[in-house]
Amino acid sequence: MSIVPVFRGVIASFLLLSSIVGCQSSPTISVPNATDQKATLALVNGTLIDGTGVEPIPNAIILIAGDRILAVGSQKTLAVPAGVRTLDVSGATLLPGFINAHIHRGFDKANLQAWAQAGVTTVRDESASSAQVAGLKTFRAGIEADPHYARLVSAGTMLTVPGGYGYLYVSSPEEARQQVFDELDAGADMIKVSLEDGYAGTQGLPKLTPEELQAIVEAAHSRGRLVSGHITQAAYIQPMLEAGVDDIAHLPYDYISPATLQQMVDQGVYLTPTFTVFRNYGAPVSMLVQNLKRFVELGGKVALGNDYGGGPGDFELGLPLYEIQSMRLAGMTPMQIIVACTKNAAHVSQIENEVGTLEPGKFADILVLGGNPLEDLQALTDLRIVIHSGMIIRNDT
Template structure:
């Protein structure tokens, strides 16, 4: 998959050369022995006590009983580090299936106050996404799915993280969300409505053929997933009825699947939800007005629900009158019914409508409205990894998987709110947070870049 390289990266990030000098020996293997007081290796199974996770470079090579402080048989050149988490609860890195890394409540408020529908510039978006990615990793989320961003801002940040130029979560990016003219994701200025290329680059399409073209454009940018918006949002004040025709949804989903990409649908109304499910969408985002027929269809089609309960508490500028009596009641009832029916529910927050780094508050809502703590944790690990297609590398702590590990001082199975205080974070074998303190974003020990 090809993605254009943005010049803006050079302005934002230090030039760190990782090239190996000819004739130089490859870096020695780095082993990390993580001593876990309680280890929830596979959410859904019982935690184990006094275990050691053996990490070799970026992956888990073994999980052993007891606390190991030496590793017999490793070459003398290898580095071995012991991390004492004997009084911690250790679990897989968390996954948020629905974030907007360029979004921030204060920026949204400023735009609303001046009546500005324009998205942030690429430069502003990239800077915001860098800061928000760091906050998200600090909260223990080692993988996120960014579903809707302007231009190539988040692509640039994703690429910088993947290249080791900055620290942040693993990011799957959709690029611009797809909608029809005047739809939920149409933030193109009025004076550019006649600009065909601008419409494509902003994800706007009218008609099935145009929608196929927009999907292909996002794929060309390097999209990992496709986002479409067949209904409006509560912030639009235009109702919740469908805003895309069925053939347009089918075109988006069919083209994305042909290209190997999954599709997430921002959908509120029962009609649009069921049309998207019928067309083969992979996940319904929000689903506030999901009805019983829609739930049955989701079960039959194995469609995921990403409920974003935290989105019911956005900044005041986005709130509708008396939200407790309208929006929250519908949303929570839909969540409760879907959970009771056994619909696959993947953790997602809509971070960006509220402050990044507060993602873990979603757990509290999920437990409040019917999930057990273990189910909520599983939704943010095993289930979210399945939805995102990263289950081979993330979602559980097992031999061969990437070492995405978080640790808490409390037990979230007893008190789900302890997930708001993450003390330790490792992403792909690199320690990003220790003792409650994050590493600097660009100044790493040499071992971080090896």
């Protein structure tokens, strides 16, 4: 986002609250299938939080084979085969690598390295320049073999109408469809669209028609790709939902009606809050918090994203702690926050079959923390080891 209303509201300061969370489900224990794969690395004695939201497994074992997770379980169900390199992580907590599902400047090797080192092993770039998207396949070829770089998911270049908020212009449903296919052909993983009036809603920027928006979503879905919809005003959530977008990028800074919130929940549309960019613009944080709180109370699904580089001021490059603190302020439990940062962020990035939870077959993107974030979220800052695609890329132990 680079246009949001300028407010002079009070910027809330946050206290990180700690609490112990009760979880709804019982632990999942996965055992390896009969397979020829041999474990190459084992993590033992840690407490496992697998990202699905189920209760942690104490004294867990994770077996890794190459870049993938081979097996996950407790010491009662799983043993480490002889001769496998083993890391004893007693007292530590194991989590999936975090995913920041709303960043910009992802086409930057230094940024991707910084994210990976901080445990953000995947990022979703929510709009890059047309030139960057044109070079996406080449850029990706230069990073994807090296786990020192965070995995990059690209939503291409944000679509809008001439003079509107975004960078790639369409003037008809036919043109909209073609632009979607061109972006996907260039290597974009998904599509980003906007409905935005501009500063505090006063600019009245031109916007996509319902027909154009629908054409975009239908074209993306016809290729099996998701669409992320940018809004900053509650009034534009409804047309996004009518068109069938898959996630709403940003909370609105004004009041969301109960009917709209319920429709988001009913349609299974995710929300990526991006508190940080609103803070940087001086928007009213209390309304953002209330909107998120009401969405979560209805059972809405939240994904982590801070809009890194999408506005003025400082953004955390690495773990977006301000987002996590703001989710806590909105009443999300530490477990709900962890799911937002892992499984749900993988879902909006359309890579939930590959990453986001610690389950057999997925990429071995694993964080080892010194403490337990369910007891104190501050433990998220006590990062000891980062494993990305099975490779230890950071080890502070």
